[in-house]
Structure formats: C-alpha cells, structure tokens
Amino acid sequence: MKQTIATLLSRAIESLAGGELPAETAGIVPHIERTRDPQHGDFATNVAMSMSRVARKSPREIAGLIVAALPSSELVAGVEIAGPGFINFRLAPLARQEEIRSIHATGNAYGRNESGEGQQVIVEFVSANPTGPLHVGHGRHAAYGATVANLLEACGYKVHREYYVNDAGRQMDILAASVWLRYLELGGESFSFPSNGYRGGYVREIAAALRERESSRLHRSSEQVLEGVPADAPDGDREAHIDGVIANMRGLLGEADYRIVLDGGLAGILGDIREDLEQFGVTMDRWFSERGLTESGLVADIIEKLRDDGLAYEKDGALWFRASDFGDDKDRVLVRENGQTTYVASDIAYHLDKRRRGFDTLLDVLGADHHGYVARVRAGLEALGEPGSCLEVRMVQFAVLYRGGEKVQMSTRSGDFVTLRELREEVGDDAARLFYVLRSNDQHLDFDLELAKSRTADNPVYYIQYAHARICSVFRQLHEKDMGWSLTAGLAALHLLAEEHESALMTGLSRYPEVVELGAANRAPQTLVHYLRDLAYDFHTYYNSHTFLVEQDDLRSARLALISAARIVIRNGLALLGVSAPESM
RNA sequence: GCCCCGGUAGCUCAGUAGGAUAGAGCGUCCGCCUCCUAAGCGGAAGGUCGCAGGUUCGACUCCUGCCCGGGGCACCA
Numbered sequence: 272m273k274q275t276i277a278t279l280l281s282r283a284i285e286s287l288a289g290g291e292l293p294a295e296t297a298g299i300v301p302h303i304e305r306t307r308d309p310q311h312g313d314f315a316t317n318v319a320m321s322m323s324r325v326a327r328k329s330p331r332e333i334a335g336l337i338v339a340a341l342p343s344s345e346l347v348a349g350v351e352i353a354g355p356g357f358i359n360f361r362l363a364p365l366a367r368q369e370e371i372r373s374i375h376a377t378g379n380a381y382g383r384n385e386s387g388e389g390q391q392v393i394v395e396f397v398s399a400n401p402t403g404p405l406h407v408g409h410g411r412h413a414a415y416g417a418t419v420a421n422l423l424e425a426c427g428y429k430v431h432r433e434y435y436v437n438d439a440g441r442q443m444d445i446l447a448a449s450v451w452l453r454y455l456e457l458g459g460e461s462f463s464f465p466s467n468g469y470r471g472g473y474v475r476e477i478a479a480a481l482r483e484r485e486s487s488r489l490h491r492s493s494e495q496v497l498e499g500v501p502a503d504a505p506d507g508d509r510e511a512h513i514d515g516v517i518a519n520m521r522g523l524l525g526e527a528d529y530r531i532v533l534d535g536g537l538a539g540i541l542g543d544i545r546e547d548l549e550q551f552g553v554t555m556d557r558w559f560s561e562r563g564l565t566e567s568g569l570v571a572d573i574i575e576k577l578r579d580d581g582l583a584y585e586k587d588g589a590l591w592f593r594a595s596d597f598g599d600d601k602d603r604v605l606v607r608e609n610g611q612t613t614y615v616a617s618d619i620a621y622h623l624d625k626r627r628r629g630f631d632t633l634l635d636v637l638g639a640d641h642h643g644y645v646a647r648v649r650a651g652l653e654a655l656g657e658p659g660s661c662l663e664v665r666m667v668q669f670a671v672l673y674r675g676g677e678k679v680q681m682s683t684r685s686g687d688f689v690t691l692r693e694l695r696e697e698v699g700d701d702a703a704r705l706f707y708v709l710r711s712n713d714q715h716l717d718f719d720l721e722l723a724k725s726r727t728a729d730n731p732v733y734y735i736q737y738a739h740a741r742i743c744s745v746f747r748q749l750h751e752k753d754m755g756w757s758l759t760a761g762l763a764a765l766h767l768l769a770e771e772h773e774s775a776l777m778t779g780l781s782r783y784p785e786v787v788e789l790g791a792a793n794r795a796p797q798t799l800v801h802y803l804r805d806l807a808y809d810f811h812t813y814y815n816s817h818t819f820l821v822e823q824d825d826l827r828s829a830r831l832a833l834i835s836a837a838r839i840v841i842r843n844g845l846a847l848l849g850v851s852a853p854e855s856m
Numbered sequence: 857g858c859c860c861c862g863g864u865a866g867c868u869c870a871g872u873a874g875g876a877u878a879g880a881g882c883g884u885c886c887g888c889c890u891c892c893u894a895a896g897c898g899g900a901a902g903g904u905c906g907c908a909g910g911u912u913c914g915a916c917u918c919c920u921g922c923c924c925g926g927g928g929c930a931c932c933a
Contacts (some may be wrong), residue, residue, distance in 0.1 A: 302873060304872070304873095304875095305872090306876090307876080307877095307878090307879085308876075308877075311876070315876085317874090317875060320875080320913080320914090321873095323913090330913085353876075353911065354875080354876050355875080355876080356913095356916075357875075357876070366875085398923060400933065419891085424905090437933055439933095440932075440933065441932070441933085442932075442933070473859080481921075561933090587931080588932050590930085590931095591931095600929075601929090603931095604930085604931045605931095606931085607931040608931060609931080611931085613930095613931065613932090613933090614932075614933045615933095617933090618933090627907095638927090639860075639861065639926080639927050639928080640925080640927055640928060640932075641928085641933090642859075642860045642861080642928060642929095643859075643928055643929055644859080644928095644933090645860090646859085665929095666860075666861065668861065668862080668926080669926080669927080690911075710867085710868085710869065710870090711862095711869085712867075713861055713862070714861085714862070715861085715862075715925095715926070717868065717869095719868085722882090725895090726895050727895060728881090728882095728894095728895065729881075729882060729894070730895085731881080733880095733895055734895075734896090735891085736895090737895050738896095740893080740895090741892085741893065741895095741896085744892070745892050745893095746892095747892090748892045748893095749892080751892095752892085785872090786872095789872055792872090793872070795872090797869090797870075798870085798872080801869095801870060801871095801880075801881095804880080804881080805880080808880095811896055811897070812896095812897065812898090814892080814893095814895040814896075814897085815888090815894095815896065815898085816897080816898090818892065819892060820892055855893090856893080856895070
C-alpha cells in the first residue's frame with residue numbers, strides 16, 4: 272500500500288525534475304509515513320519540505336506542483352496539502368479492500384518482501400560458554416536473535432544462524448576437572464570440591480554418564496589428585512588450586528583420557544543447550560567450534576599475516592596486535608607469554624572466516640557486558656583487509672526476573688541460578704518468547720513471571736493469542752449454527768464493510784508488511800509485538816460492537832473474509848515471534 | 857578517567873530518516889455479559905520527554921556540556 276503511494280510520488284517528481292523542479296530532485300526517494308491523526312488521511316510525505324532548499328521554492332509551492340503532477344489512481348480518494356507543506360493521501364475504500372484480497376491470496380507469505388535483496392547475513396547469537404545450562408539472560412539473546420533472524424528472512428535476506436562454541440581455553444579445563452572430580456566421588460573418593468569448580472547438578476549427571484561408559488577405568492585416588500596442589504580458598508588461592516588439580520589430572524590420565532573426560536563434559540552440556548534451544552523454537556544452522564578454528568590453522572594464519580604486514584609486534588614476551596591503529600582503545604595480545612593464543616586471536620579469525628564464507632553482514636548479538644569486544648574484532652577485520660562496517664553488533668541488555676514485585680535473585684555461584692529451562696517450564700515457551708522481545712534490546716528488561724503466567728488482558732501474549740482463538744471460535748460457531756459462508760462471495764462483498772471498526776481493522780491489517788520491513792531494518796522485534804497488540808485490540812473492539820454471524824449472506828461472508836484475513840496476519844506475525852497461534856483457549 | 861546503553865504519565869515502556877495536538881498497557885476512577893469465549897469492550901483523569909545551551913521553517917529525535925541509573929575497560933571468554 273505504501274508502495275503504491277511511493278510509486279505515484281516518484282512518477283510525479285520525475286515528471287517535474289528538470290522542468291519546474293531542478294534535475295537533482297529526480298533521484299529523491301520520498302519518505303512516506305502513516306499519519307498519526309486520521310484527519311490527515313492515511314499517508315503523509317514531507318518530501319516537499321525536504322527538497323525546498325534544493326528547489327529554492329517554498330514547501331507549499333513544491334507540494335502544489337507535485338500534487339498537480341500526481342497520476343490519478345482509483346486507490347487514492349484524496350490528496351491535500353497541509354501544514355507547512357505535508358502532502359496527505361487519503362486512501363479509497365477500494366485500497367483497503369484490495370489489501371484484504373491480497374492477504375487471502377498470499378496467505379502465509381503475506382508480509383514477506385524483498386527489501387533485503389538477497390543479502391547474505393550471518394546472525395551469531397547466544398554463544399554461551401559451554402560450561403553449564405543456559406540461564407535466563409541467554410534466553411533473551413536466543414529470543415531476540417531468533418526473532419531478528421526470522422524478520423530478516425521474511426525480508427528476503429539469506430540468513431544463517433550460528434552459535435560460536437567456546438570449546439577451547441581454561442574454562443573447559445575447569446569443566447573437565449569438575450566432571451572428573453564428581454566421577455571420582457561416585458567411585459568413593461572424598462575431598463572438598465574446589466571452590467572455583469562448576470558445582471551445578473548437571474556436572475554430577477555428566478559424571479554419572481561417564482561412569483556408565485567408562486566404569487572405573489578413569490579412577491584415581493584423591494591423594495594422587497591433590498598431590499602437591501596449593502590450598503584452596505579461603506586459606507589459599509583458588510585459581511592456583513584448580514590449576515594444580517588440572518595439571519595433576521592431565522598427568523594421571525594422559526592426554527587421550529583427559530580429552531575423553533573433557534569431550535564428555537562438552538558434549539553433555541552442548542546437547543543440553545541444543546535441546547533447550549530447540550524446544551524454545553530456536554534452531555541453529557551451525558555450531559561453530561572455536562577449537563576447530565585453531566585446529567584448521569586459521570588462527571595461526573591470521574597471526575602470521577598480521578605479523579608479516581607489520582601489524583603485530585613482540586613486547587614482554589607476548590605478541591601484540593596494533594589494534595589502536597584501527598580505532599581500538601589499546602593494542603591487544605594475540606599470543607601470550609606462555610605461547611597460547613588468546614580469545615582475541617580466535618575471534619578475529621572467526622569473523623574473518625565468516626567473511627570468507629561469503630556473508631555480507633556479520634550480525635553479532637552480544638551481551639551489554641561485551642561491548643568492549645566490538646572495537647577489537649572490527650580492528651582485526653580491517654587489519655585483514657575487510658571493511659569494518661560489515662560487522663554489525665546488537666547489544667542485549669540484562670533481563671531481571673520479578674515474582675510478584677520481588678526481584679528474583681540469580682547467582683551463578685553454587686549452581687542455584689535460574690535456568691532458561693526452569694523459566695520455560697514455569698511460564699511456557701510462548702510467554703517467554705514474547706516477553707523477551709517485548710522491550711527494545713537496548714532497554715533493561717523487567718520480566719514479570721506472574722504477569723507472564725497470568726491469563727488476563729494485562730498479559731500481551733494471551734491478549735494476542737486470544738484474538739486468534741476467538742476468530743477460530745467464530746468459525747466453529749458458524750458450523751454449529753449451520754450457517755455457511757464463501758470466501759469468494761465475501762471478497763466480492765467487501766464494499767459492505769463500511770463500519771468504523773471495519774475500516775480500522777482493515778487499515779491495521781494493511782500496515783503489517785510495513786511493520787515487518789521496519790522491524791527487520793531496525794532489528795527491532797518489539798515493533799512487531801506492539802503492532803500485534805494493536806491489531807488484536809482492533810479485532811476485539813470490532814468483535815464487541817458487531818455480530819459477524821448475521822443472517823444477511825453477503826455481509827456475513829464479507830465479515831468472515833475480513834476476520835479470517837486478521838487470523839492470517841496474526842498467525843504470520845506470531846510465527847515470526849516464534850509464538851504459537853492456538854485455535855482455542 | 858575513558859567507552860557502551862538507558863533517563864518520556866503513579867508503574868512498565870513505544871515513539872519509524874527531524875514533522876502536524878507526544879502514544880500504549882498496567883494502575884486509579886466510572887460504566888458494559890438473556891448476545892459469535894467478560895482471557896473481552898466503552899469512557900475519564902494523568903506529561904516541563906533528566907537539566908542547560910546550540911543547529912533550523914520545525915527537536916523526544918541531531919550536536920556540546922552536565923546530572924542520575926546500569927554495564928564494561930585482562931597475556932579470562
């Protein structure tokens with residue numbers, strides 16, 4: 272619909288450019304928006320005001336020229352110049368009727384568009400360290416990333432969803448040690464568990480599975496494990512303590528068996544995360560292993576390249592990347608004094624790999640606490656000859672759970688944190704998916720558990736779903752009352768729908784494609800949620816003021832054609848959000 | 857100290873490239889079920905868009921400074 276107006280305007284401007292308006296105005300793409308006040312019609316453009324400087328004419332004068340040059344259209348009922356130079360368009364009822372026909376004709380594809388022009392975008396999100404189950408913060412990343420990916424896909428982008436698995440580094444060694452120690456406990460050993468180890472119940476489960484597979488083959492005595500290990504906190508140093516345990520473990524088991532324990536822990540946790548996400552409606556196209564990046568030699572390659580290009584230097588026994596030459600605050604270590612590469616090196620290699628796989632846009636969804644990471648990865652990409660602008664980062668602020676006005680405490684220590692799985696079980700997947708994207712990603716989220724569970728109008732999930740269920744219910748009533756209807760007849764009789772509530776609902780429906788496009792362009796799923804709430808409102812008001820199942824055949828069919836169009840749009844919108852559209856509630 | 861996010865109605869938040877009289881939900885107050893689901897609908901009250909400058913025909917929106925809240929500034933990831 273908006274497109275129709277855009278086309279008319281462009282034609283008018285083209286015909287004027289080089290004549291009554293300067294030639295430069297030909298290329299101007301008019302900005303068109305919905306009016307806020309119905310008195311101003313349906314759409315408005317400020318194009319006359321924005322070109323007044325170039326055209327050296329007053330906005331109202333330009334508006335007059337454009338309006339005069341506008342091709343006539345049966346979809347536009349009126350055009351007027353208002354205020355400082357707005358051009359307002361009032362749509363003919365036919366335009367809204369055509370949109371309802373279009374909804375029925377395109378069905379599940381209604382709202383999809385090609386604004387993405389087939390650009391390849393990789394959306395990396397969640398990417399939580401595989402050291403334990405996902406918690407509620409990751410849930411927001413999952414819901415946000417998945418919804419943005421869905422929106423982009425609906426706009427014709429080629430989307431790839433990816434989870435970067437940090438399966439290298441010290442925290443994996445700590446995980447391996449934690450699993451092994453629990454395994455030893457199951458074999459009858461007793462000792463105090465390292466304060467720095469992973470204490471969650473899931474570690475015991477993984478240890479039990481390891482026991483199942485390996486029996487007592489990997490058993491060693493606690494004396495052997497703790498031999499020469501510095502004391503743990505509070506008396507000693509917890510880091511030194513766990514490192515000592517890890518070192519002994521590697522020595523006692525040998526590298527192959529050490530790897531068996533570590534991989535068992537990794538596989539157990541990743542399996543859990545994957546299942547959790549899939550049940551949450553979030554499916555990754557690929558789980559990209561950090562370790563694989565090192566093993567393939569890419570990390571070594573980029574380090575060598577940077578060194579060869581003079582973009583890395585030795586200092587204090589480490590190898591530093593000149594990140595500050597590329598806009599970062601300071602230079603970054605690529606290779607530590609101990610010879611190990613850093614996560615910065617892996618991250619740069621990883622993002623270069625994304626580019627090599629052909630992605631135009633690298634969209635990273637990161638926690639607010641990772642914003643410092645952006646400058647160094649971008650610096651790395653630029654140093655390797657890639658445009659820094661290909662990296663787009665969206666921050667997700669923290670989510671805080673509330674239960675009846677009380678903040679729910681979350682602590683990652685001691686393993687009593689609230690997991691995503693617990694949240695999903697408590698409020699349900701639909702409520703969780705929608706609540707997570709209810710607010711802008713830039714905004715801290717207060718997640719009210721009681722509200723998410725409540726079955727009242729306050730709860731946007733139920734409010735929207737209820738509109739869908741109600742429409743389905745009307746069709747069930749239709750059959751119970753033994754009345755009939757015909758979509759063809761209904762679409763032919765749409766001109767009968769002249770009530771205020773009816774045109775409001777039609778206008779609401781016709782906005783959907785614009786909302787999808789805008790939501791994708793701004794990576795802003797909350798736009799879609801707010802829209803669906805408004806649309807549900809338009810429906811509920813209509814429902815309350817008019818009976819659909821009337822005796823008059825053509826009117827009944829027209830109304831049912833309208834509400835079934837609403838059903839299609841609600842269903843499509845909820846699908847993008849990953850929320851179900853129940854037929855009854 | 858530097859960097860990132862936020863500050864809009866009592867509360868939680870929207871606000872599309874700078875546009876016309878700043879919106880929604882909740883809460884508060886007043887109404888509506890012999891009728892397709894009251895998980896709903898109608899109405900009312902409620903604002904110095906953190907503060908101060910600047911840019912222009914026009915600023916919640918852009919720029920500068922300041923105040924408040926959250927987060928980050930590792931040879932951890």
